[in-house]
Amino acid sequence: MWKIDGALYPDVDPPETVETLAAQVDFIARLCAAWDFGLLPDWETIEEIRRAAWLQAVDACQLLTSPTYHLLRRWHHLSPLPFLGSIPAYIRDDPNLAFV
Numbered sequence: 601m602w603k604i605d606g607a608l609y610p611d612v613d614p615p616e617t618v619e620t621l622a623a624q625v626d627f628i629a630r631l632c633a634a635w636d637f638g639l640l641p642d643w644e645t646i647e648e649i650r651r652a653a654w655l656q657a658v659d660a661c662q663l664l665t666s667p668t669y670h671l672l673r674r675w676h677h678l679s680p681l682p683f684l685g686s687i688p689a690y691i692r693d694d695p696n697l698a699f700v
Contacts, residue, residue: 602648605641608634624657628672632661635668650675 606614608630618627631641631649648654655676663669665685673680 602644605645607639621657621660624654625661628654628657628661628669629663632663632666632668632672636666652676 604614604616604618604627608614608627615623618624628649631645635641649658649672655678658669658672658676659678661669661672662681664681664683667683667685670680670683
């Protein structure tokens with residue numbers, strides 16, 4: 601079973617599961633915030649959030665300023681939404697970005 605990263609919940613105890621839509625949306629918001637600031641998730645977390653069970657939560661989240669959120673939308677084959685943030689040069693000019 602997939603283990604929820606407790607580091608994403610500094611303000612509360614991490615939940616045992618994220619089965620409801622509200623819990624999934626909260627998890628995605630926390631994950632995107634951490635990832636956007638350079639805290640990369642475990643591989644198991646990436647595998648989990650790419651599952652079809654997360655599609656509705658990803659679509660509902662609407663974090664238009666988060667580069668990570670837009671990546672999650674692409675992974676779930678959701679239609680693109682306008683990106684309302686800026687991509688820092690160290691990311692934009694990273695030659696490895698093409699492989700993400």
